[in-house]
Amino acid sequence: MAEGGVSPVPREARPYQGQRAGVVTRMTAAVIDAVVVAGILLLGYAAVAGLRFMLNPLTFSLPRPSWLVNLTLGLVVTMCYLTLGWAIGGRSYGALVMGLRVVGPRGRRLRLPGAFVRALVCVLFPIGLLWSAVDPRNRSIQDVLLRTSVIYDWQPRDVPGTPSPSRSEA
């Protein structure tokens, strides 16, 4: 419950607020994020194709970028998406849907450099997320390296210290 106020979080979820999230919730959020990034890439592809069509309709053909370009674009878009999400709201869209929040070593929202480095590690070593299934404190490799945490936080607002006082791990 939010301090000194009525909590909008449902009662059954309140005991979990502020605890580190487990692998299933985090994987689900990651899958949602992957879908969002794929959507952004598809939109970009459609925009480029449309632009090419408008510029040269007679010799138009669908762009066929090389796998290197595809990979680079995918990594860059994912990096930007995650960095901005974590630095601005403390969560990506997937984390918002699953009620998660990424916090720094002091439990506060990541700053832009911190978010960037975390996004870089996540993009380069996505499988590190699976370590949260093994780690007793539900930390992924990224969390261990950068001392970050992903917590359950259903509060819509980004208030430091909003999660419930019971912060012990489930």
Added chain:
Amino acid sequence: MEPTPRREIVPVDRVSPVDVIAGASDLVMEAASGLARRAEPMVRPAVRWALNPPVLPPNLRPGGWLGALGRRGAARRLPVQRQVAVLLDRLVPMVVEEVLDRLDLTAVVLRRVDLDALIRAVLERIDLAALAEEVVEAVDLPEIIRESTGSMASDTVRGARMRGIAADEVVGRVRSRLLPRLDRGSAARTVPDPSNGVSR
């Protein structure tokens, strides 16, 4: 200091005899109390001597008798007081009940009590915000609002989140069964607290 009231000249035919008698009694009482106040320092030693004259043996002195009488009175007064209290405890509720039966108390209160002042005083004593919060919490107003206005989408999200948490717990249990050593080693399974920056 209060200003002295201006002396008004009242015609004789409008003076009430009762007022005259009251005025005369007041004058006499005032004079008597003034006299007593002045005479007291002189009279007190004389009275003390008269009550306990040294010429008489102690058992014949009037002061001793008065003391004994006082003690006797005090001893008697306490049980009587208790009896009267018991009697009043029985009598007063009956009397008040009878009186209230014959009174329209609501009308009396409405006529005689300054309800605005009363409510103001009551409100001053109550922390309305805390009370409202308590009530909202007790009836779980956020839940009612969610139920009455919530869309299918928000219900789905909530369900997905709760299922995710449940699945996380299952994973945690399996992990602690398969890797008990790892789990035992993590005594401080905590999340940093943003308020003080210290791990709890």
